[in-house]
Amino acid sequence: MTLQAPLDLALDGPIARLTLNRPDMRNAFDDTLIAALTAAIKTAADAPQIRVLLLTGAGKAFCAGGDLNWMRKMGTLTDADNRADAARLAGMLHAVWACPKPVVACVNGDAYAGGMGLVAACDIAIAADSAHFCLSETRLGLLPATISPYVIRAMGERAANRYFLTAERFDAATALRLGLVHDVAPAAQALEAAESICRTLCANGPGAVQASKRLVRDFAGKSLDDGLIADSVARIAAIRSTEEAREGVTAFLEKREPAWRKTA
Numbered sequence: 001m002t003l004q005a006p007l008d009l010a011l012d013g014p015i016a017r018l019t020l021n022r023p024d025m026r027n028a029f030d031d032t033l034i035a036a037l038t039a040a041i042k043t044a045a046d047a048p049q050i051r052v053l054l055l056t057g058a059g060k061a062f063c064a065g066g067d068l069n070w071m072r073k074m075g076t077l078t079d080a081d082n083r084a085d086a087a088r089l090a091g092m093l094h095a096v097w098a099c100p101k102p103v104v105a106c107v108n109g110d111a112y113a114g115g116m117g118l119v120a121a122c123d124i125a126i127a128a129d130s131a132h133f134c135l136s137e138t139r140l141g142l143l144p145a146t147i148s149p150y151v152i153r154a155m156g157e158r159a160a161n162r163y164f165l166t167a168e169r170f171d172a173a174t175a176l177r178l179g180l181v182h183d184v185a186p187a188a189q190a191l192e193a194a195e196s197i198c199r200t201l202c203a204n205g206p207g208a209v210q211a212s213k214r215l216v217r218d219f220a221g222k223s224l225d226d227g228l229i230a231d232s233v234a235r236i237a238a239i240r241s242t243e244e245a246r247e248g249v250t251a252f253l254e255k256r257e258p259a260w261r262k263t264a
Protein backbone atom coordinates (compact mmCIF):
# COMPACT_ATOMS: atom_id res chain seq x y z
CA MET A 1 0.00 0.00 0.00
CA THR A 2 1.68 3.26 -1.11
CA LEU A 3 0.52 6.67 0.07
CA GLN A 4 0.75 10.21 -1.19
CA ALA A 5 2.24 12.79 1.19
CA PRO A 6 0.99 14.51 3.37
CA LEU A 7 -0.40 11.34 4.88
CA ASP A 8 1.79 8.82 6.72
CA LEU A 9 1.05 5.13 7.01
CA ALA A 10 2.47 2.82 9.69
CA LEU A 11 1.48 -0.83 9.79
CA ASP A 12 1.44 -2.59 13.16
CA GLY A 13 0.27 -6.12 12.31
CA PRO A 14 -3.41 -5.79 11.40
CA ILE A 15 -3.59 -2.13 12.51
CA ALA A 16 -3.03 0.59 9.87
CA ARG A 17 -2.15 3.92 11.47
CA LEU A 18 -2.81 6.89 9.18
CA THR A 19 -1.31 10.18 10.34
CA LEU A 20 -2.42 13.50 8.85
CA ASN A 21 0.94 15.10 8.28
CA ARG A 22 0.79 18.85 7.69
CA PRO A 23 1.75 19.87 11.23
CA ASP A 24 2.78 23.43 10.28
CA MET A 25 -0.78 23.95 8.99
CA ARG A 26 -2.31 22.07 11.91
CA ASN A 27 -3.11 19.26 9.43
CA ALA A 28 -5.67 21.39 7.57
CA PHE A 29 -7.26 19.60 4.60
CA ASP A 30 -6.16 20.65 1.16
CA ASP A 31 -7.10 18.77 -2.00
CA THR A 32 -3.99 16.58 -1.80
CA LEU A 33 -4.68 15.47 1.77
CA ILE A 34 -8.36 14.85 1.04
CA ALA A 35 -7.48 12.73 -2.01
CA ALA A 36 -4.76 10.85 -0.10
CA LEU A 37 -6.97 10.05 2.89
CA THR A 38 -9.92 9.01 0.71
CA ALA A 39 -7.69 6.69 -1.33
CA ALA A 40 -5.97 5.27 1.76
CA ILE A 41 -9.27 4.42 3.46
CA LYS A 42 -10.53 2.66 0.34
CA THR A 43 -7.25 0.76 -0.12
CA ALA A 44 -7.21 -0.32 3.55
CA ALA A 45 -10.81 -1.46 3.25
CA ASP A 46 -9.74 -3.91 0.50
CA ALA A 47 -6.46 -5.07 2.10
CA PRO A 48 -6.99 -8.50 3.74
CA GLN A 49 -4.11 -8.04 6.20
CA ILE A 50 -5.62 -4.84 7.66
CA ARG A 51 -8.39 -5.21 10.24
CA VAL A 52 -8.53 -1.81 11.94
CA LEU A 53 -7.67 1.76 10.91
CA LEU A 54 -6.30 4.31 13.36
CA LEU A 55 -6.43 8.00 12.40
CA THR A 56 -4.37 10.66 14.13
CA GLY A 57 -2.54 13.93 13.46
CA ALA A 58 1.12 14.90 13.46
CA GLY A 59 2.27 17.66 15.81
CA LYS A 60 0.03 19.78 18.04
CA ALA A 61 -3.32 19.38 16.31
CA PHE A 62 -5.54 16.58 15.08
CA CYS A 63 -6.94 18.64 12.19
CA ALA A 64 -7.81 22.33 11.70
CA GLY A 65 -10.47 21.58 9.06
CA GLY A 66 -10.43 22.94 5.53
CA ASP A 67 -7.32 24.79 4.38
CA LEU A 68 -8.39 28.44 4.58
CA ASN A 69 -5.70 29.51 2.10
CA TRP A 70 -7.50 27.42 -0.48
CA MET A 71 -10.97 28.32 0.77
CA ARG A 72 -10.20 32.03 0.37
CA LYS A 73 -10.52 31.42 -3.39
CA MET A 74 -14.10 30.13 -3.00
CA GLY A 75 -15.68 33.46 -3.91
CA THR A 76 -14.00 33.37 -7.31
CA LEU A 77 -15.15 29.82 -8.10
CA THR A 78 -18.27 28.89 -10.04
CA ASP A 79 -21.14 27.21 -8.22
CA ALA A 80 -20.19 23.95 -9.98
CA ASP A 81 -16.59 24.24 -8.76
CA ASN A 82 -17.74 24.97 -5.19
CA ARG A 83 -20.02 21.93 -5.30
CA ALA A 84 -17.22 19.73 -6.64
CA ASP A 85 -14.89 21.02 -3.93
CA ALA A 86 -17.40 20.33 -1.13
CA ALA A 87 -18.15 16.92 -2.65
CA ARG A 88 -14.49 15.92 -2.28
CA LEU A 89 -14.59 16.57 1.48
CA ALA A 90 -18.01 14.89 1.73
CA GLY A 91 -16.62 11.87 -0.16
CA MET A 92 -13.69 11.57 2.24
CA LEU A 93 -15.94 11.67 5.31
CA HIS A 94 -18.26 9.12 3.74
CA ALA A 95 -15.33 6.82 2.94
CA VAL A 96 -14.48 6.78 6.66
CA TRP A 97 -18.08 6.27 7.73
CA ALA A 98 -18.76 3.55 5.14
CA CYS A 99 -15.42 1.74 5.56
CA PRO A 100 -16.36 -1.86 6.39
CA LYS A 101 -13.51 -2.00 8.92
CA PRO A 102 -13.57 -0.06 12.18
CA VAL A 103 -11.90 3.35 12.15
CA VAL A 104 -10.58 4.66 15.49
CA ALA A 105 -9.62 8.33 15.93
CA CYS A 106 -6.85 9.37 18.28
CA VAL A 107 -7.66 13.07 18.67
CA ASN A 108 -4.16 14.11 19.68
CA GLY A 109 -4.95 17.85 19.64
CA ASP A 110 -7.39 20.42 18.33
CA ALA A 111 -10.16 19.25 15.98
CA TYR A 112 -11.89 22.16 14.26
CA ALA A 113 -14.71 22.24 11.70
CA GLY A 114 -13.95 19.59 9.03
CA GLY A 115 -11.49 18.04 11.51
CA MET A 116 -14.31 17.65 14.01
CA GLY A 117 -16.42 16.11 11.26
CA LEU A 118 -13.67 13.57 10.72
CA VAL A 119 -13.75 12.66 14.43
CA ALA A 120 -17.53 12.23 14.24
CA ALA A 121 -17.32 10.02 11.13
CA CYS A 122 -14.99 7.58 12.93
CA ASP A 123 -16.48 4.67 14.85
CA ILE A 124 -14.57 5.22 18.08
CA ALA A 125 -12.72 8.34 19.24
CA ILE A 126 -10.19 8.81 22.04
CA ALA A 127 -9.19 12.40 22.82
CA ALA A 128 -6.10 13.81 24.47
CA ASP A 129 -7.09 15.88 27.50
CA SER A 130 -5.43 18.88 25.83
CA ALA A 131 -7.61 18.70 22.69
CA HIS A 132 -10.20 21.38 21.93
CA PHE A 133 -13.10 21.13 19.55
CA CYS A 134 -14.85 23.85 17.60
CA LEU A 135 -17.38 24.18 14.80
CA SER A 136 -15.84 27.47 13.74
CA GLU A 137 -17.71 27.73 10.44
CA THR A 138 -20.27 30.40 11.40
CA ARG A 139 -17.43 32.55 12.76
CA LEU A 140 -16.00 32.40 9.24
CA GLY A 141 -19.35 33.10 7.58
CA LEU A 142 -19.55 29.45 6.50
CA LEU A 143 -21.82 26.49 7.25
CA PRO A 144 -20.85 23.13 8.83
CA ALA A 145 -22.91 21.38 6.18
CA THR A 146 -20.85 18.47 4.84
CA ILE A 147 -19.90 17.37 8.36
CA SER A 148 -23.41 17.76 9.79
CA PRO A 149 -24.69 14.19 9.14
CA TYR A 150 -21.88 12.81 11.29
CA VAL A 151 -21.68 15.52 13.95
CA ILE A 152 -25.43 15.62 14.60
CA ARG A 153 -25.46 11.81 14.93
CA ALA A 154 -22.52 11.90 17.32
CA MET A 155 -23.48 14.76 19.64
CA GLY A 156 -27.26 14.96 19.20
CA GLU A 157 -29.55 17.73 18.00
CA ARG A 158 -29.51 19.88 21.15
CA ALA A 159 -25.73 20.08 21.38
CA ALA A 160 -25.50 20.60 17.62
CA ASN A 161 -27.90 23.55 17.91
CA ARG A 162 -25.61 25.18 20.43
CA TYR A 163 -22.25 24.56 18.82
CA PHE A 164 -23.27 24.95 15.16
CA LEU A 165 -24.77 28.36 15.92
CA THR A 166 -22.31 29.76 18.50
CA ALA A 167 -19.00 28.35 17.17
CA GLU A 168 -17.91 28.14 20.82
CA ARG A 169 -14.75 26.16 21.47
CA PHE A 170 -15.12 23.28 23.95
CA ASP A 171 -12.69 20.99 25.72
CA ALA A 172 -12.17 17.24 25.68
CA ALA A 173 -14.17 16.71 28.89
CA THR A 174 -17.16 18.41 27.22
CA ALA A 175 -16.66 16.32 24.07
CA LEU A 176 -16.79 13.22 26.29
CA ARG A 177 -19.96 14.39 28.03
CA LEU A 178 -21.62 15.10 24.66
CA GLY A 179 -20.69 11.66 23.30
CA LEU A 180 -18.47 13.03 20.53
CA VAL A 181 -15.55 11.04 21.94
CA HIS A 182 -15.62 7.81 23.93
CA ASP A 183 -12.68 8.40 26.25
CA VAL A 184 -10.24 11.10 27.29
CA ALA A 185 -6.63 10.24 28.14
CA PRO A 186 -3.66 12.31 29.28
CA ALA A 187 -2.07 13.71 26.10
CA ALA A 188 1.06 11.57 26.38
CA GLN A 189 -1.04 8.41 26.66
CA ALA A 190 -3.77 9.11 24.10
CA LEU A 191 -2.11 7.16 21.26
CA GLU A 192 -1.52 4.14 23.49
CA ALA A 193 -5.17 4.31 24.64
CA ALA A 194 -6.35 4.36 21.02
CA GLU A 195 -3.97 1.53 20.07
CA SER A 196 -5.30 -0.50 23.00
CA ILE A 197 -8.85 -0.13 21.59
CA CYS A 198 -7.50 -1.24 18.19
CA ARG A 199 -5.94 -4.34 19.76
CA THR A 200 -9.24 -5.12 21.50
CA LEU A 201 -11.02 -4.90 18.13
CA CYS A 202 -8.43 -7.23 16.56
CA ALA A 203 -9.00 -9.82 19.28
CA ASN A 204 -12.64 -10.16 18.19
CA GLY A 205 -13.96 -12.04 15.18
CA PRO A 206 -13.13 -9.87 12.12
CA GLY A 207 -16.36 -10.69 10.31
CA ALA A 208 -18.39 -10.14 13.49
CA VAL A 209 -16.76 -6.74 14.06
CA GLN A 210 -17.56 -5.66 10.50
CA ALA A 211 -21.13 -7.00 10.79
CA SER A 212 -21.49 -5.08 14.09
CA LYS A 213 -20.38 -1.86 12.41
CA ARG A 214 -22.99 -2.39 9.67
CA LEU A 215 -25.63 -3.24 12.27
CA VAL A 216 -25.14 0.03 14.15
CA ARG A 217 -25.06 2.03 10.89
CA ASP A 218 -28.21 0.36 9.54
CA PHE A 219 -30.30 0.26 12.72
CA ALA A 220 -29.50 3.60 14.39
CA GLY A 221 -32.44 5.96 14.18
CA LYS A 222 -34.88 3.31 12.89
CA SER A 223 -37.89 2.02 14.80
CA LEU A 224 -39.08 -1.55 15.34
CA ASP A 225 -41.78 -0.79 12.76
CA ASP A 226 -39.06 -0.51 10.10
CA GLY A 227 -38.58 -4.28 10.02
CA LEU A 228 -35.74 -4.39 12.54
CA ILE A 229 -36.84 -7.66 14.16
CA ALA A 230 -36.89 -9.66 10.91
CA ASP A 231 -33.65 -8.00 9.81
CA SER A 232 -31.90 -8.78 13.11
CA VAL A 233 -33.02 -12.43 12.92
CA ALA A 234 -31.64 -12.71 9.37
CA ARG A 235 -28.33 -11.17 10.39
CA ILE A 236 -27.72 -13.44 13.38
CA ALA A 237 -28.74 -16.48 11.33
CA ALA A 238 -26.20 -15.53 8.66
CA ILE A 239 -23.41 -15.12 11.25
CA ARG A 240 -24.24 -18.40 13.02
CA SER A 241 -23.42 -20.42 9.92
CA THR A 242 -19.97 -18.89 9.45
CA GLU A 243 -16.70 -20.67 10.13
CA GLU A 244 -15.75 -17.69 12.26
CA ALA A 245 -18.67 -18.20 14.65
CA ARG A 246 -17.89 -21.92 14.89
CA GLU A 247 -14.27 -21.10 15.70
CA GLY A 248 -15.21 -18.43 18.30
CA VAL A 249 -17.62 -20.68 20.17
CA THR A 250 -15.34 -23.75 19.94
CA ALA A 251 -12.33 -21.76 21.18
CA PHE A 252 -14.30 -20.62 24.23
CA LEU A 253 -15.38 -24.16 25.06
CA GLU A 254 -11.83 -25.48 24.51
CA LYS A 255 -10.44 -22.69 26.72
CA ARG A 256 -8.09 -21.34 24.04
CA GLU A 257 -7.71 -18.17 22.00
CA PRO A 258 -9.63 -18.23 18.70
CA ALA A 259 -7.59 -18.51 15.50
CA TRP A 260 -9.27 -15.98 13.21
CA ARG A 261 -8.76 -16.05 9.48
CA LYS A 262 -7.92 -12.86 7.58
CA THR A 263 -10.87 -11.08 6.01
CA ALA A 264 -11.10 -9.13 2.77
Ligand SMILES: C/C=C/C(=O)SCCNC(=O)CCNC(=O)[C@H](O)C(C)(C)COP(=O)(O)OP(=O)(O)OC[C@H]1O[C@@H](n2cnc3c(N)ncnc32)[C@H](O)[C@@H]1OP(=O)(O)O
Pocket (backbone or CB within 6 Å): 024, 025, 026, 028, 060, 061, 063, 064, 065, 066, 067, 068, 069, 089, 110, 112, 113, 114, 115, 136, 137, 140, 142, 144, 145, 146, 147
Ligand atom coordinates in the same frame (compact mmCIF):
# COMPACT_ATOMS: atom_id res chain seq x y z
C1 LIG B 1 -16.40 22.21 5.13
C2 LIG B 1 -15.28 22.48 6.02
C3 LIG B 1 -14.97 23.76 6.38
C4 LIG B 1 -13.83 24.03 7.24
O1 LIG B 1 -13.25 23.13 7.81
S1 LIG B 1 -13.39 25.66 7.38
C5 LIG B 1 -11.90 25.63 8.33
C6 LIG B 1 -12.22 26.02 9.71
N1 LIG B 1 -11.01 25.89 10.52
C7 LIG B 1 -10.74 26.74 11.50
O2 LIG B 1 -11.47 27.68 11.77
C8 LIG B 1 -9.46 26.48 12.28
C9 LIG B 1 -8.47 27.59 12.08
N2 LIG B 1 -7.29 27.33 12.92
C10 LIG B 1 -7.25 27.67 14.23
O3 LIG B 1 -8.17 28.24 14.80
C11 LIG B 1 -6.00 27.33 14.97
O4 LIG B 1 -4.97 27.15 14.04
C12 LIG B 1 -6.09 26.06 15.85
C13 LIG B 1 -7.02 26.36 17.05
C14 LIG B 1 -6.62 24.86 15.07
C15 LIG B 1 -4.67 25.71 16.38
O5 LIG B 1 -4.13 26.84 17.03
P1 LIG B 1 -2.54 26.95 17.21
O6 LIG B 1 -2.03 25.64 17.65
O7 LIG B 1 -2.28 28.13 18.09
O8 LIG B 1 -1.94 27.19 15.77
P2 LIG B 1 -1.93 28.53 14.87
O9 LIG B 1 -0.76 29.37 15.28
O10 LIG B 1 -3.26 29.18 14.85
O11 LIG B 1 -1.70 27.91 13.41
C16 LIG B 1 -0.43 27.44 12.99
C17 LIG B 1 -0.34 27.71 11.49
O12 LIG B 1 -1.33 26.91 10.86
C18 LIG B 1 -2.15 27.73 10.04
N3 LIG B 1 -3.50 27.19 10.03
C19 LIG B 1 -4.21 26.71 11.06
N4 LIG B 1 -5.40 26.31 10.68
C20 LIG B 1 -5.45 26.51 9.34
C21 LIG B 1 -6.44 26.28 8.35
N5 LIG B 1 -7.64 25.73 8.66
N6 LIG B 1 -6.16 26.63 7.10
C22 LIG B 1 -4.98 27.16 6.77
N7 LIG B 1 -3.99 27.41 7.67
C23 LIG B 1 -4.24 27.08 8.93
C24 LIG B 1 -2.10 29.09 10.72
O13 LIG B 1 -2.45 30.11 9.84
C25 LIG B 1 -0.66 29.16 11.16
O14 LIG B 1 0.13 29.52 10.04
P3 LIG B 1 1.44 30.44 10.23
O15 LIG B 1 2.41 29.61 11.02
O16 LIG B 1 1.92 30.72 8.82
O17 LIG B 1 1.04 31.67 10.96
